[in-house]
Amino acid sequence: MDQVLIEQLNRWHEEDEQQRIVDLLLTVPEEEREYEAVSRLGRAYNNLGLYDEALNQLKKIAEAGQQDPIWHFRVGFALYHLKRYEEATEAFRTSDKLETGNQNTESWLKWSLQKAEKQQRQELRMAAKRAAAVEGSASEEVPFSNMSFEDFWDDSEYAKKAYQSAPPTDELIASIEEELGYKLPASYLALMKQQNGGIPKNTCFPTEDPTSWAENHIAITGILGIGREKSYSLCGDLGSQFMIEDWGYPDIGVVICDCPSAGHDVVMLDYRACGRDGEPEVIHVDQESDYEITFLAENFEAFIRGLVSEEEYDTSEEDKEVALYKVAHGKFSSLLEELCTPVSEVEQIDQKIRSICTRIVEEKGFFSFHADELSYLMYDVQFWLYTKSYPDTTREQYLAVYEKMIAFGGEFGQGGYAPGWISEWLDRRKEEGRIVQENGHIRFTDQFASEVIQQLREA
Template sequence: MREDLLAQLDEWHEEDKFEEIVDAIMEIPAEDRDDVLISHLGRAMNNLERYEEAIEQFLTIAEEGKEDPLWHYRMGLAHYYLDQYDDALREFEIADQLDPEDEDTLEFLDSIRSKMAEEQEPLEDSDAEPIAQPIVMPVPDLDTNIDLVNFWDDSEQAAEQYVSDPPTEDLIASVEEELVFKLPAFYIQMMKLHNGGIPQNKSFPIGGTASGAQEHIMISGILGIGREKQHSLCGDSGSRFVIEHGGYPEVGVVICDCPSESAVVMLDYRSSGNDGEPEVIYVDKESNYQITRLAPNFEAFIRGLVNEEMYDIEQ
C-alpha cells in the first residue's frame, strides 16, 4: 500500500498535480506521516506557492533533514520566494556544502547574493529616529537546524507562567487582529510545537566593551500565542500591557520579557510594515528607551541565543 502511494505521488508530481498530492497526504493522520511523506507534502506546497506552509512542514522533520542537501534546498527555495534572503542564503549554502556544485543551488546562491547586495545600498530617511548601533556580534554560523526538542527548559515556572496549548489557526488570527501585526511564520511554527516558555539559552551577544569583553542581553522567556497564561502575547503581562504601562515605543510586539523589569525584546515592524517580516530589537527603558538592533528576523534571533555560562567572568 505504501509503495503504491509513493508511486502515485511521484506520478502526480510529474504531471504537476500538486493539489492531489497535498490532499492525499493531508488525509493521513499527522502522527502517521513519516519524513518521506512530509518531504512530498512540503515539495508540493512549494510548487503551489504555499511557501509558509511548506516551511512549517519541513521544520517538523528538521532533525532528519539536517544532513540532507535536498531538505536544505527546499527550505531555501521557500525562504527565497518569501523574500527572506538571509534564511535562503543559509539554507542554500548548507545544501552546497552537502552537495557541492549542484547547478540549481549555485544559481540560487548567485541570485540571492545579488539581491542582498542591492539591499545594502543606503536608504535616505531624514525622519528616522536615532538608534543605538552596537558593535554587532555575528550570529553563529549553524550548519544544523535548531533542536526544538532540547531548546526549552520545561520547569514548573515555565509551565505555570508561559506555556499554553498549541495555538489553533483561529486563535492565531484573533491574536494578530488584537495586536494589529502579522506574526513571523517561524515564530508561529515554533509556538505550534511548544507554545511559549523559557529557553535553555537566554543570552544574546550584542557587542564588545573597550576592554574587549563581550556584552550581551538576557531574556527571561518567550511569550506564547494566547491570552490564558500571564506571559503570553495577549495575557495579563502581555505585549499591549507592557507597552502601555511601560511607555515602550509603539513599533510592534513585545516578544520576550527580560530579567530587568526596565527592558524588553520586541518585534520591530517599522521597516517591514504590519504584515512584513519584523526585525528584533532590545529596548532599555532606563537608558531613555534606547533601541538596540539584535537580529534581522525572529529566526536569526533564536539561532543567536547562547548559554549565559559563556559570560561567566570566572571562566
C-alpha cells in the first residue's frame, strides 16, 4: 500500500472510524489486495465486532501470516470473541513466541487460557449431567429437609412491594410453566409456596471464576416469585421473558434472580443439559462479558443453601474509591474528547461531566447509568454533544454509536451497558416532546437543549 493510504487508514483507526476503513479497502478488487491491506481489513472487522468476517479475511493470508505475530494476534482476537478459547489460546501463544514480551499479547493469552479451562469444565459437567438425566438419577428427597427459613427472608416493605406475591396455586404454577416452556424444579416450587418471591438476607454466592461483579462471588438483589402481577416475578414486566427477549439473555432457561447491576447480570435456571422437564443447574449470566455463563450450583436447592452474607465480601468502600478516581482522572474516549472540544456554550465541559459522574458514584457506590435522575442527565448530555457535532443522526445511528462515548469508554468508562436503558430514555424523551424527529433525523428541541446546557453550567 502507498504511504498516503497507510496514513489515512492509521488516522481512521485512531479515530475509531472502522467502517470507513472497511468501505475503503473493499473498493480495492480482492485479487489486488496486498497482505497489509487484508490484515488491516481483518483488524477493522474485529473492531466492528464482526469476528466471523475478520476470520474469513485473515484466513486468506494465512500462509503469508505464519511468521507475523500481528496476524496471529488478530486471529486470536477474533477466536476469543467467538468463544473458541482453545484455538484463541494457540493463536496468542504463537504470537507471543514470535514477539516475546508484548504485554498486550500476554494478557490476551492469560485470559484465553482461563476461558478455555472454564469452558472445558463446563463441557465435562454438562456431559455428566446429560448422562445422569438419561440414567434417571434425579433425587426424590424432600426439598430443603432440615433447613429452617425462619430467618431467611428480608421482611422490609420494599421487598414485599417489589417481589412478594401470594402463595401460588397449582393452576397458576401450571400456567406459568406453560408460558415459560419449562418445568420449574421442585425445590423452587417448595420455596415459593413458603414465600412467593422476595429478598433473602444472604445475597451473595461464591464462585470459582471471576465475573464483572467480583473476583470470587456474585450478588443477587432478589428472587423472582411465581406470577405476573409483580414486575419482579417470573412472568412480570421485568421477569424472565423480558430479560431474554428485550435484553438479549440466552434462551436456555428461566431467569430467577435479578442482580444489583440493574440488568447487567442475572441468575438463571439452565436447562441445556437436562431438557425442559429436567432438573436444571443454576448459572450466572454476565451481560457485560458478552453474556458469559458461570456455573453456580447443581440445582436450585444447592444455590439457596449456598447463599452467604454480603459482609463476607464487603469491598464497597474500596470499589467506591476506585470508581471515584476513575471519574475524576480517567482519560475520555476519543469520541467523547472529540465531542467536547468544539463546545463553547459550557466552560470546562469535561469537568462538568466529571462532576455529574462523581455525584453518581457518591450516590450508588459504583459508576453506572440506570433510570435515575442523574443518569438521565448524562444520557441527555451525551445526546446533546453527539447531535451537536453530528446533526444528521438517526435513531439507529445513535443507538449504535452510544457505547463509544462512555459505556465502553476505556479509562473513563463503565465496561458495559444495557441497551434497554438507552432505548427507554429515547422513547421517554420523544413522548415528552423533548426529542423531535425531522426527515429521519433526531434532535433535542431548542428549549430542552437550553435546559441541558443550563444544567451542565450548574453542575
